[in-house]
Every structure is written in structure tokens, then in C-alpha cells.
Amino acid sequence: MAPTSDAAVSVFAWGNESRGDDAIGAILASRIIGLDNPSINVVEDHQLQLEHVMDIAENVPALFIDASVAIQTDFLLERLTPIRDDSISTHALSPVALLDVYEQTLGQPAPDAYLLHVRGSSFELGEDISASSSEAVDNAWQFLDNLFAGPCEDWGPALRAASSETSTQV
Amino acid sequence: MTSRLETAENRGQLNRIVVEPLSRVEGHGKVTLLADDDNIIHEVRLHIVEFRGFERFIQGRPYWDVPVVVQRLCGICPVSHHLAAGKAIDRIVGAERLTPTAKKLRELAHFGQILQSHALHFFHLSSPDLLFGFQSDVEHRNIIGVIEAHPELALQGVKLRKYGQEIIRAICGKRIHGTGAIPGGMNKPLGPNEKLHLLSEIDQITEWAIAAVELAKNYFISNQPLSDTFGSMPTNYMSLVRPDGALELYDGKLRAKKQNGDVIFDQVSDQVYHEHIREEVRNWSYMKFPYITELGPEKGWYRVGPLARVNNCDYIDSPLAEEERQIFKAHSEGTMQHASLAYHWARMIELLHCAEKIKELLNDPEIRGTDLLVRGERRNSSGIGVIEATRGTLFHHYEVDDNDLVKKANLIVSTTNNNQAMNESIRKVATDHLSGQEITEPLLNNIEVAIRAYDPCLSCATHAVGKMPLSVELRNTRGDLLHSLRKNSNGTYE
Numbered sequence: 001m002a003p004t005s006d007a008a009v010s011v012f013a014w015g016n017e018s019r020g021d022d023a024i025g026a027i028l029a030s031r032i033i034g035l036d037n038p039s040i041n042v043v044e045d046h047q048l049q050l051e052h053v054m055d056i057a058e059n060v061p062a063l064f065i066d067a068s069v070a071i072q073t074d075f076l077l078e079r080l081t082p083i084r085d086d087s088i089s090t091h092a093l094s095p096v097a098l099l100d101v102y103e104q105t106l107g108q109p110a111p112d113a114y115l116l117h118v119r120g121s122s123f124e125l126g127e128d129i130s131a132s133s134s135e136a137v138d139n140a141w142q143f144l145d146n147l148f149a150g151p152c153e154d155w156g157p158a159l160r161a162a163s164s165e166t167s168t169q170v
Numbered sequence: 171m172t173s174r175l176e177t178a179e180n181r182g183q184l185n186r187i188v189v190e191p192l193s194r195v196e197g198h199g200k201v202t203l204l205a206d207d208d209n210i211i212h213e214v215r216l217h218i219v220e221f222r223g224f225e226r227f228i229q230g231r232p233y234w235d236v237p238v239v240v241q242r243l244c245g246i247c248p249v250s251h252h253l254a255a256g257k258a259i260d261r262i263v264g265a266e267r268l269t270p271t272a273k274k275l276r277e278l279a280h281f282g283q284i285l286q287s288h289a290l291h292f293f294h295l296s297s298p299d300l301l302f303g304f305q306s307d308v309e310h311r312n313i314i315g316v317i318e319a320h321p322e323l324a325l326q327g328v329k330l331r332k333y334g335q336e337i338i339r340a341i342c343g344k345r346i347h348g349t350g351a352i353p354g355g356m357n358k359p360l361g362p363n364e365k366l367h368l369l370s371e372i373d374q375i376t377e378w379a380i381a382a383v384e385l386a387k388n389y390f391i392s393n394q395p396l397s398d399t400f401g402s403m404p405t406n407y408m409s410l411v412r413p414d415g416a417l418e419l420y421d422g423k424l425r426a427k428k429q430n431g432d433v434i435f436d437q438v439s440d441q442v443y444h445e446h447i448r449e450e451v452r453n454w455s456y457m458k459f460p461y462i463t464e465l466g467p468e469k470g471w472y473r474v475g476p477l478a479r480v481n482n483c484d485y486i487d488s489p490l491a492e493e494e495r496q497i498f499k500a501h502s503e504g505t506m507q508h509a510s511l512a513y514h515w516a517r518m519i520e521l522l523h524c525a526e527k528i529k530e531l532l533n534d535p536e537i538r539g540t541d542l543l544v545r546g547e548r549r550n551s552s553g554i555g556v557i558e559a560t561r562g563t564l565f566h567h568y569e570v571d572d573n574d575l576v577k578k579a580n581l582i583v584s585t586t587n588n589n590q591a592m593n594e595s596i597r598k599v600a601t602d603h604l605s606g607q608e609i610t611e612p613l614l615n616n617i618e619v620a621i622r623a624y625d626p627c628l629s630c631a632t633h634a635v636g637k638m639p640l641s642v643e644l645r646n647t648r649g650d651l652l653h654s655l656r657k658n659s660n661g662t663y664e
Contacts, residue, residue, distance in 0.1 A: 018227070018242035046245030050294055050313070051286070051331040088313055091246055091290075104317045105325055125243075126227045 002106045005057030007041035008152035009159075012052065012095070013065040014045045020127035021120030024067040027129070027137055028118070032144065039152040047092040053102040061156045062113040064095040065140075067120030067133070074136035075143065079163040080113040114159050116140060175597040178204050178212035201617055203600060211605040214597040216589075216621070217455055228579040233259055233553070233570045237351050240566070243581075246627060249283035249338055249348075250559035254566040256351030257421070257555030261441075262570055264546030265354030271539030272355035277420045278531045279341040279350055280557070284419060285375075285524040286334025287560040288476075288517050291625045292382060293327025296514060299619050300389045305612035323385075326378045330521075333368075333375050337528065340364040355543035365532055372529045376490075379522040383494050386518040390511060391501065399602070401510040401595035401620035404429035406462060406472035407481050408447075408587070410558050413437065415484030417495075417523065419558040425482050426462055426472060431506050434462055440556035443565055449582070459590050460582060471590035474562025475624060476516035481506050486519070488526035494519045510595050513623045548574075559584050561625050585626040595620040 013029035015022040029044040043055045048064075056062055064080070082099035093101070099110040119136040129137070147158055178184055184204035204213035224243050231239060237256040241248035253276055260266040268276070298311045301320065309315075317324040340360060342348025350356055390397045406429060410422035424443060426434040435446055449458035450467045461470035472478070486492040498507065498515060507516075531537050555566045562584030569578035599620045604613050 016242050016245065018239065046248065049331070050290065051328055051335055053328055054332045084314060101313070101317070104314055105321070105328060107321075125224075 002058040002102075002108055003054055003056070005041055005060050006038075007057065007060060008039040009041070009155050010055060010057050010060050010062045011040060011042045011065065012045075012048065012055070012062060013042065014048055015067055016046060016125075018125060018127075020122040020124050021067050021129055021133040022123045023129050024118045024120055024133060024137055025065050028065050028116075028141060028144065031141055032148070035145075035148055037148060037152075039155075040148065048095065048098050049091060049093060050098075050101060052093075052098055053105055056098070056102050056111065058108070059111055061159055062095075062099075062111055063159065064113065064115045066095075066115065066117065067123075068117035069120060071117050071119050074119055075140040076117040077143075077159070077163045078115045078117065079160065080115055082110050112156060112160065114163050116144075175211065175214045175600065176593070181213065184212055201596060203604070205605075209604075209606050209608070211600045214593070214600045215454060216593045216596055217457075224581050225579040228568070228576050231576050232574050233262055233568065233576055234353055234574075236568065236576060237353075238349055241348075244627065247283065247287060247560050249279055249342070250557060250564055251566070252342070252348070253280055253351055253420070254555040254557040254559070254564050255568075256353075257557065258553035258566045258568050259353045259555070260546075260553070261555070262548065262550050262553035262568070263353045264549040265544045266546075267544060268355055269539070269541045269544060270536045271359070272542045272544075273421075274531055274534060274537050275341050275356045275360060275542070276351055278360075278528065278537065279338055280420050281524040281528050281531070282334045282337025282341070284334075284560050285379075285521055285528070286331045286338075287625075288521040288524070289327055289330035289334065289382075292386065292514060292517060292521070293323065293330070295625075296622055297323070297327075297385075299615075299622070300386075300514065304615050304619050308615075311615075326381070330375060330378055330382075333371055337368060340368060352543070354546055357542070359540050359542060360537055362538070365538060368528070369532045372525065372532065376522070376525040376529065379518070379525040380490065383515075383518040383522050386515045387494070387497065390509070390515045393511075397511045398509050400616075401599045401623065402508050403594050403598055404506070404508045405591055405594075406434065406465070406470065407478035407506065408462070408472045408474055408563060409479040409482045410440070410556065410563065411436075411483050412487075417479055417483035417486045417520075419479075419520075421557070424556070424563075427482055427506065429506060429508065434464055440565075441554050443554065443556060444567075447565075447582070449586075455589075457586055457589050458582075460587055461590075472587070473591045474584055474587040475513065475560075476520050477507065477510075477513045478562065479558060480516040480519055486523055488523050488530070490526055491519050491523035494522060510620060510623045513625070517625070561585060561627060562587050583627060585624075588624050588626065592621055592624050592626060595623070 011032055013025035015025035017023040017026045026044060029042050032040060033042050043052065080096050080099060082103050083096040084100045085094055085097050087094040087097045095115050099113055102110045118140045120133045122130050147155060150158065181204060184206055186202065186204055200217050202215050203211055205211050228236060236259055237252050240251040240255045243251055294313045297316055301316060302311050342350035343358065406426060408424065408426040410418045411425045412418040412422050424438040424440060425436045428434055438446055446463050447460055448463050449460045451458055459471065461467045462472060480495055480498060486495050498519060551570050553568045557564050564584050565582040567580040568576050571577045596617050599616050603616045607613060
């Protein structure tokens with residue numbers, strides 16, 4: 001049976017605060033936790049791993065947040081579909097692989113899911129977050145802060161709408 | 171004891187084969203083989219290009235910050251680094267005699283960490299090999315194959331892992347970057363609801379652990395002689411044990427045994443580990459090769475981790491795991507068990523031990539105590555913390571200056587301790603299964619299986635069962651390509 005939750009959104013943020021821009025997920029997680037909103041369930045970890053399928057709540061949108069070297073803009077919201085990729089049997093799953101494991105393990109469709117990519121460039125141990133990524137974090141935070149300022153019933157539709165918009169213009 | 175396959179005599183006249191896994195965050199490994207024109211293997215080396223910025227990362231930080239920041243060295247076992255560093259800093263502040271509650275909370279966190287890590291490795295990363303066979307269809311030999319063929323087993327693995335993480339969160343505040351251990355103790359008690367929640371699930375967890383031991387044991391026993399010989403060789407073993415010889419994971423004395431079970435040293439204080447363990451540098455590897463000083467580099471290398479711990483201890487102080495240890499020992503007729511695939515069996519015995527000890531600790535009235543801290547006086551400039559981490563003995567050694575800043579750090583991680591042993595295991599596999607053969611995916615997987623038995627911390631790469639991109643090339647001494655095989659990340663071959 002899939003886990004349930006009273007929250008309106010499950011946020012998954014991961015990375016290492018001491019590896020330069022890998023801290024992006026942790027910084028944004030910290031800001032979301034600072035909102036102290038009981039409708040947001042925040043899960044923070046070093047890496048996405050198999051047990052996180054038990055943190056994905058049935059019918060509650062999942063928002064994944066991670067640093068990305070693959071985007072040219074400050075941030076990008078992508079709507080996800082479950083995919084069995086090559087991270088499936090490692091210590092560090094991709095969000096789409098985690099959604100696939102969720103469906104396979106629990107035998108039901110994954111909830112709506114989104115990945116907020118935030119631009120990063122440098123990931124060395126002992127480095128602070130770079131100036132450019134720091135700016136990208138602030139811009140991504142503006143998006144999240146606006147999102148969570150609205151009624152929680154609107155978060156799911158807003159994420160869906162933003163993902164289609166941002167994927168083409170951000 | 172070191173294999174003749176470490177360095178070939180006529181290296182320049184041999185063909186070079188490189189097996190290079192994908193580089194990952196925690197490490198990067200590759201295997202090189204030198205073969206003659208008949209594909210007879212003459213040299214095999216496992217190279218681990220481990221990130222070596224750890225010590226520098228720690229230097230210059232205030233000592234009290236160390237247990238927190240070392241968790242960021244590794245995303246796989248942060249709690250082990252947290253506790254090893256915590257023990258080292260306890261020494262620096264003269265507060266190593268913790269209150270009973272603080273010690274038990276640390277032990278509980280440690281059992282939770284080992285339980286979840288062993289569960290991940292066995293159920294999701296190694297079970298595809300064991301359930302389907304090393305040479306089964308690569309498309310099937312992965313976690314999705316396990317979910318499809320054994321859905322209950324796969325779900326148990328997820329839930330065991332989740333339970334261990336919940337213990338860590340209950341004690342350290344968060345699953346990562348927690349601040350449970352502080353110099354001289356712990357920073358928060360275990361709440362009543364947390365205890366009740368964890369207790370409500372422990373009987374189910376224990377049942378699953380019992381079933382996991384059965385699975386590992388049955389695999390080992392029913393797959394002989396392969397399970398006895400695959401990547402196996404007689405070695406020395408090192409681990410912590412309690413003063414009475416019992417298995418010990420958090421705090422004990424060092425014991426090393428020879429391949430025949432004779433004691434090399436016993437009840438050695440971890441504070442003098444450097445008198446018994448040295449590290450050798452070899453010009454072909456970025457990773458050091460530790461050895462037992464008394465035996466020298468040639469004969470003194472050893473294995474650590476579950477196999478070493480179960481081999482070394484006199485008993486396990488939890489009844490179900492002890493019963494299984496006795497079966498394990500009886501299988502090798504009371505002698506040291508040297509089979510590399512027995513790591514899986516020993517690992518599951520430890521999983522069961524962790525489940526039993528978690529229940530015992532949760533039912534201990536002192537676990538809910540609030541006396542969490544002892545005050546000491548800064549008395550030492552040096553602190554050493556040694557712990558049995560998931561993968562084996564982990565050493566943290568710090569030197570602190572008069573300004574309370576770390577001026578020097580030395581870490582010997584579990585995978586480093588197993589460096590020579592992993593090399594010897596793949597040499598055995600190369601001799602038994604590759605030498606004289608054309609390279610095929612199942613043969614490549616044999617190398618992976620041997621490495622994976624140790625659950626090394628380059629596991630991000632080696633754990634990618636059936637999906638690890640590998641390229642193997644056989645070239646002659648002029649560099650001409652004679653034969654190649656590439657396994658793509660989607661499991662297809664070119």
C-alpha cells in the first residue's frame with residue numbers, strides 16, 4: 001500500500017552543502033522549511049535512494065529540487081514521467097527512476113511530479129556556492145515563495161502550469 | 171600471500187585490457203588486465219581513484235565542528251563518519267567516558283545506520299546476482315527484475331532501509347547533517363513517541379532480517395563449490411571486538427587473526443592503532459595499501475567488514491544472530507571462512523544482530539534518559555576515533571593546535587583497508603574465469619560480483635548492476651585494437 005500524507009506537496013531536495021553548488025537543494029530546502037507551513041513535507045538527503053519511494057505520498061504532487069549543469073537559465077521546472085534509466089541500481093537514483101521504482105514496488109501510478117532544476121557549475125569538496133548559482137537560487141526561491149504564498153489547493157495546478165511555461169521560456 | 175598477478179614480468183609484451191566503470195561522486199574505479207596473445211592473464215589491478223581531499227577539507231576547522239562536517243565526506247555512510255569523528259573529539263576534550271544514555275543513543279544510531287546500509291546492499295544491489303545468477307540475462311539482472319520476480323522481497327528491502335533511516339532521524343534530528351553526537355555526548359534525548367513508533371515496527375523488521383539470513387545462507391550453501399571458491403583466498407582479518415571477545419560495532423579493542431585463526435594481536439587499544447597498522451604506497455595506485463606491521467606488507471594485508479567481524483569474534487551477544495553465527499562457523503568446520511561470497515551471509519547475520527540490538531536498546535529504560543553530556547577539559551592535542559562502519563574498520567585521527575583548529579587529519583576508511591583483498595579477489599576471478607577466454611558480458615560481471623561482495627565505497631560505480639557502462643579493449647603492444655566490448659548504460663552491447 002502506498003503511503004498517504006496530510007501535506008499538499010512533498011518536496012525532495014538533495015545535495016551536499018560542502019560541495020559548492022551541490023548545496024543548492026539544501027539551501028532551498030532550508031528556506032522552504034523556514035516557511036513553517038504544515039502543508040509542505042520536506043525531505044532532504046545527500047542522494048535520492050530507494051527508500052524515498054516511501055516518502056512519496058499517494059495523490060500528493062512531488063517537487064524535486066536539485067542543482068543542474070544542463071540548463072542555461074537560472075532555473076527550469078520540468079514535469080516528470082517515470083523512466084527506468086541507468087541510475088536504477090545505484091546509490092543515487094534520478095527522480096524519474098525513483099518514480100519508476102515507486103510504481104513497480106507499490107503497484108500504482110506515481111503522483112504528479114516535477115523537477116526544479118537550478119543552475120550550478122562547480123561542485124568541489126570544500127567550496128562555497130558560486131556567485132552565479134547564489135543568484136540562481138534567489139530567483140528560484142522567488143518562484144517557490146510565490147507558489148507557496150497561494151492556497152495549498154492551488155499548488156498542484158500552479159506547478160503543472162508553471163512547468164509547461166518554464167520549460168519553454170525560462 | 172600477495173598474488174603473483176600484481177605485476178607481470180614482461181609487461182611490455184602483453185596486451186592491455188581496461189575495464190573502466192563510470193566515475194561517480196564518491197569514487198571512481200577501474201580494472202586493468204594484461205594478457206598475452208592467448209588471452210592468458212598475467213596482471214590484474216583494481217585502481218580506485220578515491221577523492222583525496224578529505225584531510226585538507228577538515229584542516230583549519232574548529233575541532234567541535236568536525237563531527238558535523240565529516241558527514242559531508244560521503245553520502246553513503248555519513249553516520250559512521252559522524253560517530254568516528256565524535257569519538258575522536260571526545261578524546262580531545264577528555265570526555266570519552268560518556269553517560270550510559272549518550273553511549274546507548276550513539277549505539278542505536280549506529281545500529282540503524284548499519285541495518286539500512288546492509289539492507290540496501292543486499293536486497294537491491296547484490297540480490298539480482300544471487301537470485302538470477304551471475305550469467306543471467308542482463309536485462310533481468312537488476313532491481314526491477316527483483317521487483318518483478320520477488321515483489322515482497324523488494325518491498326522488504328525498501329522498508330528495512332526506511333526503518334534504519336527513521337532511527338537515524340529520531341536520534342540525530344535529520345537523516346543527514348544531523349547533530350546527534352557532540353563532544354562529550356549527545357545533544358538531544360529520544361522522545362517518547364519516537365521510541366514507541368520505532369518499537370511498534372521492530373518485530374516485523376526482525377522477521378524480515380531472519381528471512382534475509384535464510385536467503386543468504388541458502389544461496390551460499392546451495393551454490394557450492396562456486397560460493398566457496400569465487401574470488402576467494404585465505405587472508406588475515408581485523409576488526410573491533412569487546413573485551414570478552416564478542417562482536418562489537420561501536421567501541422571495542424582491535425583484534426587481528428591469521429588465516430588459520432591464530433591471533434596476531436588482540437585487545438589492542440584503538441588509540442595505538444598506528445603501532446600495528448601501516449600504509450604502503452604503490453606507484454600504480456592512488457589508494458594506499460594498509461598492512462599489519464608485525465607481518466610486513468607482503469603477508470600483512472587483511473580483510474575488514476562483515477566477514478572479518480563474524481570470523482574474528484568469539485560470539486555475538488544477541489541470540490538469533492549468535493545462532494546463525496554458529497551455523498556459519500560450522501559450515502567451515504570451525505575454521506576461518508575465507509569465501510568472498512560469504513560476505514553476503516555474514517552481512518545478513520549482522521543485519522539480524524542490528525535488529526535484535528535495536529529492540530534491546532529501545533526497551534532499555536536508560537535510552538530515554540536525559541543525562542546526555544559529560545564535561546571534560548581540553549587535555550589532548552590528538553584524538554583518535556575508531557568504529558566498525560558498515561564496510562569495516564574506520565579510523566579517524568586528528569591533531570588540534572592551540573587555537574582549537576584541526577592542523578592534521580588522517581582517515582583510513584573501510585574500503586582502503588580492503589584494497590589489497592579486493593585486488594586479490596579479482597585476480598582469482600581473472601585466473602579462474604577470464605584467463606584464456608574471449609571477453610563477454612557475463613565475464614565482466616564476474617569482476618563486478620567479486621568487487622561488489624566487499625560493498626566498497628566506490629559502490630556508486632560498482633553497484634550499477636547490469637547497467638554500469640563498461641568498455642573493455644584488448645590491444646597489442648603497438649596499441650592496435652584486437653578486440654573490444656562496450657556495455658552501454660541501457661544494458662545493450664556493441
